Amino acid sequence: MFYTRVLRRALFRLGGGDPEIAHERTLRALTLLSRHPRLISALHRHFGAPAPRTVFGIHFPNRVGLAAGMDKDGTALPAWPALGFGFVEVGTVTRHAQPGNPRPRVFRLVDSEAIINRMGFNNAGADALAARLHALGPLRFPLGISIGKSRATPVDEAVEDYLASFRTLRPYADYFAINISSPNTPGLRTLQDRAALDALLGALRAEATARLLVKIAPDLTDHAIADLLDVCAAHNVDGVIATNTTLSRDGLHPADAPLAPEPGGLSGHPLTTRARDVVSFVAKETSGTLPIIGVGGIHTPDDALRMFDAGASLIQLYTGLIYHGPGLIRRINRAVAMLA
DSSP: OHIIIIIHHHHHHHHHHOHHHHHHHHHHHHHHHTTOHHHHHHHHHHHOOOOOEEETTEEESSSEEEOTTSSTTOTTTTHHHHTTOSEEEEEEEOSSOBOOSOSOOEEEEGGGTEEEEOOOOOBOOHHHHHHHHHHHOSOSSOEEEEEOOOTTSOGGGHHHHHHHHHHHHGGGOSEEEEEOOOTTSTTGGGGGSHHHHHHHHHHHHHHOOOOEEEEEOTTSOHHHHHHHHHHHHHTTOOEEEEOOOBSOOTTOOGGGGGGTTSOSEEEEGGGHHHHHHHHHHHHHHTTTOSOEEEESOOOSHHHHHHHHHHTOSEEEESHHHHHHOTHHHHHHHHHHHHHO
16 A cells, blocks of 8 residues: 555654654644645545444544544644544643653554654643634534643642633533543543542533543553443543553564663554453443443554444544554445445
8 A cells, every 4th residue: 555655654764763753744744735625625535434423412424533642732623534534632732831751752663553652741732722723613523622631730730720721622622531541641640540530520510511531541450440430420421532552561563672661651553452342341331321432553444343343432543543544544434334
């Protein structure tokens, strides 16, 4: 395929092989593309594959979404649906603009089709995202906004930090993803504990009836996931995103062993089975009543179909897109449409 044989090789060489430089230049190109409606329309005709689905009251043109992290500040929003995505999740955005962790902070594990990142919620802040979304006006696709805790905010002040982002961005989101599971912000994962999550969701739910989804880590035990789901049920959470990146290094190809000690969250093919197992557990624990967005290690149409079989209502791509390109979105959508 053209992407894997030609374009991916070129992208992986950019900036001396620095994955973050390749990401930045790709995003810049898509941002420029977004300013040309005719090109956007042409891409949409090629990659688009309708397979509509209504989940938590939102109509999705298809079931494949862009995961948070790819377009944190929403700079290339018009381009993503043109590549075949049925919805887009921007962020993770924080109350305060922040640069994230020092570089280098992204590492490709090519033989494993994986990535380790310790970005640390680098973003321009909630106010900047709100201004961009206001300027864009109404979108023709569902938009999720992932919100997280600012690094400078102590964990015991996290609730007000999330609330500030929520209030600023509420007019623009079809749903909010509450990111309490990134491994790259110190103390963040403690917000998955029952008492902390109860306080956070209680405060967010008291603000309005906005759709709230909680993004969980793949490293939680079944018991911890069950506790988390109890809290979600108590606050009428609309769905769960399973899963975030993992601290585990299981399943890596031996050639990638030298990069395994790098701190950060691992995404990609080694996460395929664990992410699907978490989705299956959540579906069974909630008797299929809680919508799930499945994310993690989806690199083929079969991975996607198995994620749906496990109980996911929707899926998201990130690392699979990097390794397999937009053709993967098209192939998944076509596979889903054939089963409809």
